[in-house]
Amino acid sequence: MTETPRPTDSHLHDVLQQIANEAQDLFGRGEVANYIPALAEVPARRFGMALAMVDGSSYTVGDAHTPFSLQSITKLFTFVLALKAVGEDLWTRVGREPSGAAFNSMVQLESERGIPRNPFINAGALVVTDILTSRYAHMDLAMLGALRRLTDDPALTWNVRIAKSERDTAHRNMALAYFMKSYGNFHNPPELVLDNYCRQCATEMTCTQLAQATMFLANGGVDLAKGSQPGEHVLSADAARRVNALMLTCGAYDASGDFAYRIGLPIKTGVGGGIVAIAPGRGTISVWSPELDAKGNSVLGAFALERLVQLTGWNHD
Numbered sequence: 547m548t549e550t551p552r553p554t555d556s557h558l559h560d561v562l563q564q565i566a567n568e569a570q571d572l573f574g575r576g577e578v579a580n581y582i583p584a585l586a587e588v589p590a591r592r593f594g595m596a597l598a599m600v601d602g603s604s605y606t607v608g609d610a611h612t613p614f615s616l617q618s619i620t621k622l623f624t625f626v627l628a629l630k631a632v633g634e635d636l637w638t639r640v641g642r643e644p645s646g647a648a649f650n651s652m653v654q655l656e657s658e659r660g661i662p663r664n665p666f667i668n669a670g671a672l673v674v675t676d677i678l679t680s681r682y683a684h685m686d687l688a689m690l691g692a693l694r695r696l697t698d699d700p701a702l703t704w705n706v707r708i709a710k711s712e713r714d715t716a717h718r719n720m721a722l723a724y725f726m727k728s729y730g731n732f733h734n735p736p737e738l739v740l741d742n743y744c745r746q747c748a749t750e751m752t753c754t755q756l757a758q759a760t761m762f763l764a765n766g767g768v769d770l771a772k773g774s775q776p777g778e779h780v781l782s783a784d785a786a787r788r789v790n791a792l793m794l795t796c797g798a799y800d801a802s803g804d805f806a807y808r809i810g811l812p813i814k815t816g817v818g819g820g821i822v823a824i825a826p827g828r829g830t831i832s833v834w835s836p837e838l839d840a841k842g843n844s845v846l847g848a849f850a851l852e853r854l855v856q857l858t859g860w861n862h863d
């Protein structure tokens with residue numbers, strides 16, 4: 547059996563550079579999301595990648611310092627907030643099974659009596675935002691506060707234009723919310739929750755920030771000390787393990803099985819073209835490239851993560 551050469555951390559910069567070079571060949575194979583009008587204006591041929599290691603080292607390549615729209619990646623952060631707020635009671639409102647259906651699908655909701663399959667599809671994320679809307683006077687600001695602490699960036703915010711553009715065209719998400727309300731699984735006015743949800747989705751981060759913000763998932767629930775802040779105990783090690791399990795099984799909508807097969811790490815994707823991946827005990831990887839495949843996942847992002855695990859062996863040791 548041939549061994550995959552294992553680059554040491556000092557070689558990680560070269561690994562990223564190699565991946566960025568190879569990825570260029572894939573430009574043109576996907577399309578920038580256009581169902582949210584303002585997202586369609588993002589330049590397509592962008593590629594950035596960042597690694598943040600639990601030892602505090604970090605590596606970047608390409609457009610890793612350009613802010614992009616997190617979109618569904620925010621479902622990871624709101625899920626963590628809701629888990630902290632209501633604990634295991636969360637599972638009375640949302641399931642934890644892969645849906646095998648598109649991220650914005652309604653079909654299962656009728657036969658499953660308004661309980662969405664998991665928190666990472668739109669219906670599930672809307673229920674999570676509903677839970678947080680009940681919990682906080684200003685759910686949007688509570689989320690932003692949490693993200694500012696995780697990135698150590700007090701200026702982090704949502705893009706007002708993208709939030710408005712999504713809110714103006716959020717007909718399907720509104721329908722999902724009303725449908726769940728008809729089953730009693732939505733407690734606040736859908737209009738209010740949609741306002742919060744669209745701001746949430748329009749939050750922007752760079753690859754570097756996203757890798758930093760998810761470090762607690764690679765580090766047993768504990769964030770690293772950053773700037774003036776001591777390391778924050780975000781979740782218990784047990785809860786972090788469970789979040790990672792959900793990312794592995796449900797993080798890429800109806801392509802979750804394919805991502806697990808190709809990459810084998812817990813991940814979360816978004817239609818802004820971002821993907822974040824967790825290598826437990828090692829570090830976090832974030833990648834951004836706006837061209838999406840038919841299921842709404844970044845074409846170059848998926849390729850880059852697949853190459854990273856091939857070149858480093860991070861998914862099997």
Ligand SMILES: NC(=O)CC[C@H](N)C(=O)O
Binds near residue numbers: 617649712815842
């Ligand atoms: N897959 C996504 O990133 C979807 C998020 C987007 N804001 C939506 O609700 O449609």
